[in-house]
Amino acid sequence: MPRRRYPTISKGSDGWFHAWVTVGTKSNGRPDQRHIKRATVEQVETRIDELLEQARTATVPRGGRGPTVNTWLISTYLETIAPGKIDPTTVQGYRSKVTNYVVPVIGALRMDRVIADNIDAVYTEMRRRGLADATVLQVHRILSRAWKVAARRRVVPRNIMLDVDPPSAKRQEMEPLTEDEAKATLAAAHRRRNSARWSVGFAVGTRQGEALGLRWPHLLVECDDCGATVKLADWWAGQLVQCRGCNSVNVGAVARIWWQLHRRAHEHGCAPQAPWPCGRRRGGNCPNKRLVLRSGEIHVGGGLILKEPKGKSKRTIPIPQELVDSLRAHYEVQNLERMVAEAAYASHGFVFADQLGGPIDPAEDWREWKTLIADAGVRDARVHDGRHTAATLLLAQGVDIRVVQELLGHSSIKVTEGYTHVASKLARDATERMGKRLFGTPGTP
Incomplete structure (x- = not known):
């Protein structure tokens, strides 16, 4: 007997019309059948056609009562x-x-x-x-x-x-520091420990996590001719002036922005999901708390972890010589701290660390920033505004926007373009000041 291609419709003792439609196969290998109950044959046929079309396009909803x-x-x-x-x-x-x-x-x-x-x-x-x-x-x-x-x-x-129409949200205006405010902040930082931390932020526009995750092995001197590299610390120790591979003097310092430092909240270890048997709301207060690490992440103490940046955020950027000089002075101070701490000094190799070589918590870094700008007499600003400042100053100097995108690790040129309206104002101000210096104030001899 040939197999039916269309489900049978029958009238039940309840007065309704019924049909069963096979829409696929369940995970256990049995047919996935859906029951239809309607007041008229036409309504049943309409629903049958809908289910058969969904079966054909693999869009049939799961059977049973759906989740909330x-x-x-x-x-x-x-x-x-x-x-x-x-x-x-x-x-x-x-x-x-x-x-x-x-x-x-x-x-x-x-x-x-x-x-x-x-x-x-x-x-x-x-x-x-x-x-x-x-x-x-x-x-x-x-x-x-x-x-x-x-x-x-x-x-x-x-x-x-x-x-659903996406809600509209006003774009937050970027408020980078002016060149004078940046200089005042760096001058105030010079009197504080880890002063080079802020030099790095302003000079090359690193994100907070990138600056705090920077480690000495990732600061290199690179040969422009043969591409050979040597650690910046080894370059200083050996008092080198040229490439050891090809003897070229065309060398420059670079930073590999390969890691970011982040704080990861602990999760409950007492159960896979709420309600929590420990009775604590926060995972950090659970007696069996756990820190979940993804592949490639490194736990460096407490809730702090190192993770690789995404996409174009992972990059290698040049370091200006003035920043190299600042980092060298910082390296010498850190070496003294290492000698004082002896075996207690951590071996993570962080460029910016506490006095025992441990990582700096982003929250502590934020507090240091707030104290710093207050000491400098600069208006209140976010840590991230230092990165905005670097971007706008680079663009104001006429640096190509795609170069700025590469330096800052923006995933899209559209992100970098967001700085151009601010940079154009800075550029105009700079040209006006240059005009006054060259030609005098308008209306004066």
């Missing part, structure tokens, strides 16, 4: 899926936002029953609580990614986030 938003986002997406591709610290930030802003509004809804209006309700509640537009936009991006994955895995029939 809370279960999918917290227990599945953020617990088992996202950690495979996203930095653990970022995942923790996502979890906090979802727990505080999304779950209270739509957490109890089933994923396959959420509509665009429900998502809009989340954003409305966030704004009612006075949260910044940028935070609302961050939540939108988290949900967009989560629903995209849910649709791909057939948890939901389609990605409803495509129906």
Whole structure:
């Protein structure tokens, strides 16, 4: 007997029309069948056609009762899926936002029953609580990614986030320090320990984590002719003046920005997910706390880890001679500290370290920056504004924008272009000052 190609429709004793549709195969090898129950034959046929089309395009939703938003986002997406591709610290930030802003509004809804209006309700509640537009936009991006994955895995029939308009967020204006403010800050830093830390930030525009993760083996002298390299510390120790490979004097110092120092929050070790048996809210307070490291990451003490930068952020950049001189003076001071500490001195090789050679916590670095700019009499600014300052000063001097992109490790030229409007103002100011110096103030002899 030939196999039926179209499901049989029959009327049950309950007065409804029924049909069973095979849409694929389950993971256990059995047929994946879906039951249809409708008031009319036409309604059953319509639903059959929908399921057969979904089967043909492999878009049939999973069978059974779908997960709630809370279960999918917290227990599945953020617990088992996202950690495979996203930095653990970022995942923790996502979890906090979802727990505080999304779950209270739509957490109890089933994923396959959420509509665009429900998502809009989340954003409305966030704004009612006075949260910044940028935070609302961050939540939108988290949900967009989560629903995209849910649709791909057939948890939901389609990605409803495509129906939601992204919240608008005002772009934060960059406020780099002026050249005079940068000089005042460096002058104040000269009187403090680890003063070269801020010279590096202003001169080559490193991110905070890149500067704190810099290690002496990654500071090199490179030959422009043959490409041979030697560690900068060995260059100083040997009092070298030319390449040992080809005897060329065309050499220059470079820094390999290959690592970033970050603080990683500890996670609960008492259970895989909440509720936590230890009774503590924060993972750092759990008696069995654990620090989760991804492949290639290095634990350097406490919650501090070294990780490789992403994409173009991993780069090798030239170091100006003035900065080399500053680093040499810093190296000599650090050597004295190493001799005083003897065996207690850590062997990580950090360029900027505490008095025992340990890494500098980013929070402590931030406090040092705030104290520094206050001592310098400079307006309040963020640590990252030092990087903005480097970018704008380079562009104001006419350095090609693609060179600036490479030096700063921007993933896209569009990021670098964001500095051009500030740089043009600085360039105009510089030309006006030069004009006054050459030709005098307008209207004067």
